[in-house]
Amino acid sequence: MATQTKLQTGAWLETPGPNARVVIRNDLPIPSPSKGEVLVKLECTGVCHSDVYGITGQTSRSTNIMGHEGIGRIVEVGPGASQDLLQKRVGVKWLYSYCNECEICEVNVTACPNQHNSGRDVPGTFQQYVVSPIEPLTMIPDTLDSAMAAPLLCAGISIYSAIMKLDLKSGQWLVILGAGGGLGHIGVQIAQRKGSKVIAVDTGEEKRKLCMDLGATCFLDFKTDDVTTEVKKLTNGYGAHGAVCLSGIRAGYELALSVLRNLSSLVPYKMAVHGFTIIGSSVGTKAQLDELLQMAVRGEITTITKVHEFEELDDLLEKLKRNQISGRVVVKIPQ
CATH class of the missing domain: 3.90.180.10 (Medium-chain alcohol dehydrogenases, catalytic domain)
Incomplete structure (x- = not known):
């Protein structure tokens, strides 16, 4: 040794x-x-x-x-x-x-x-x-x-796996609640690179700047903005095609449900009544991590x-x- x-x-x-x-x-x-x-x-x-x-x-x-x-x-x-x-x-x-x-x-x-x-x-x-x-x-x-x-x-592969499970098409709307944290800031970059329009939800000027610098389409502060109303405005009244909720509190999950359109997808939460597809996600596979690391090598994420x-x-x-x-x-x- x-x-x-x-x-x-x-x-x-x-x-x-x-x-x-x-x-x-x-x-x-x-x-x-x-x-x-x-x-x-x-x-x-x-x-x-x-x-x-x-x-x-x-x-x-x-x-x-x-x-x-x-x-x-x-x-x-x-x-x-x-x-x-x-x-x-x-x-x-x-x-x-x-x-x-x-x-x-x-x-x-x-x-x-x-x-x-x-x-x-x-x-x-x-x-x-x-x-x-x-x-x-x-x-x-x-x-x-x-x-x-x-x-x-951990943070990277967890959010990568979650976003990939949503299987959104390019140009569709994704809300990331907790976008300025350890998982969220990586998720903003991954989703943007995969073609999603990213609505970053968090609080504070530091996290707003971070998310916007990393490619979010817009940032909503859950303490000062009416997040549900603003998301509906951005999405022609429908709501987002998908959401990833990184909050550990009940209010965060309730907010996540309120920003989704019918027949959309949420990671994670419990089954709801509007035709949502609820997908559980923890860490990703070894192959997914290899792909994620190559994204970093190419300079697509950091x-x-x-x-x-x-x-x-x-x-x-x-x-x-x-x-x-x-x-x-x-x-x-x-x-």
Whole structure:
């Protein structure tokens, strides 16, 4: 392995709950890869809002190290693995492993009920080194900046999959609620590149400018604009052909339903009474992520990313709790 020490630095969650904090520890053991696994030395990792849920105890965790948007290079391979993998640049994602045996896996492994997830079931990417099974890893194009690529591993692929499932035609209207956040700002770019007219819904001047700069057709502030009325005006009274609701509150979902025309599509929500097609979406497939990364290579999309020091992670998670972050944040892993 490329390091002489057996210890590493990581961000450790002490006690999940409303007042929990993460602390930087320098005494964490560096794991060794088993058969079918590799050891990845991380360069940076994205910070996701779902990490906040783990810290606050809203979602269960069986590890004290969260994170699932890690970019790094393979520095050690487990027994039987090819040495050709060494120094390959890879992404460590939310989907850590899956059974590949159940009926669900036959359709889409990302929905496997037996899956394990980075930062939830196994130690995640808030550390210098992480072990990962080989198969779920994604190769990262060398031309992509690590900090820009990291958010594509979760935020990017999640919104990409959602937009692709809507299957909108070029020129049709798409409303993205929460357009100025980690998923939303990537979604604006993807939808615009796919030919949709994007109505970005969020609040604040900073997010308005972000969305418009990224190609939104218009921006509506849900605190000051009558979003439903304005969407109807823009769409000749019909409403949008599709919507992606990234809000975690009931009011956001209710607003999403109000901006849609009959026979339109919404991701996600519950079945409604106007002929909507409700499509569930989580993360996308490995093939979709490869396509998304190539969009980034071609310069068609980017991630609006602010890079911070690893020691700032606790403060960044607090800001995420308070919805005070525009775009996406990435932290540098100590080298």
